[in-house]
Amino acid sequence: MKSTPDLKLLEKYGQFRRGLNLLATQILRPLGIGPKQASFLWHLSRRGKASLADLSKATLTDPTAAGRLAKVLIKRGVMERRDHPTDQRSWEVKLTPKGVQLAAEIEKAYEDLAERAVKPLTAGEKKQFSDILDKLLGSMGKAKAQAEAEP
Secondary structure, eight states: OOOHHHHHHHHHHHHHHHHHHHHHHHHGGGGGHHHHHHHHHHHHHHSSEEEHHHHHHTOOOOOOHHHHHHHHHHHSSSSSEESSSSSSOOOOEEEEEHHHHHHHHHHHHHHHHHHHHHTOHHHHHHHHHHHHHHHHHHHHHHHHHHHHOOO
């Protein structure tokens, strides 16, 4: 298989992402949660409440997986659900007091993770990296919308 510069870049990004996920798993282990659960709680702490569909989109989680994850977090007592006030087909979720406390601990863990992950970068490099990620995420969003529009 021929390795192109784009493939090499993609592989480097994949290595970084996997390393970041491993580091996140280690940092979150003392809290008894994993990165995907932390992502749900972290986003929910910023929104106050959200429909499961909105939370799924915000965390880039498959809707079915989001539903299963929500059930686990509800069972753990860190999140609660109620009927959606305007859409009878769905429900919205919010943090319980226990979830609010856990989300604050996640925030501290994420601060540590961010410090470790980008420590070697200068302020200018961090800005440049952020701009590049924004550009790539925007491109992915357009590609996803096009794929969903195709029959």
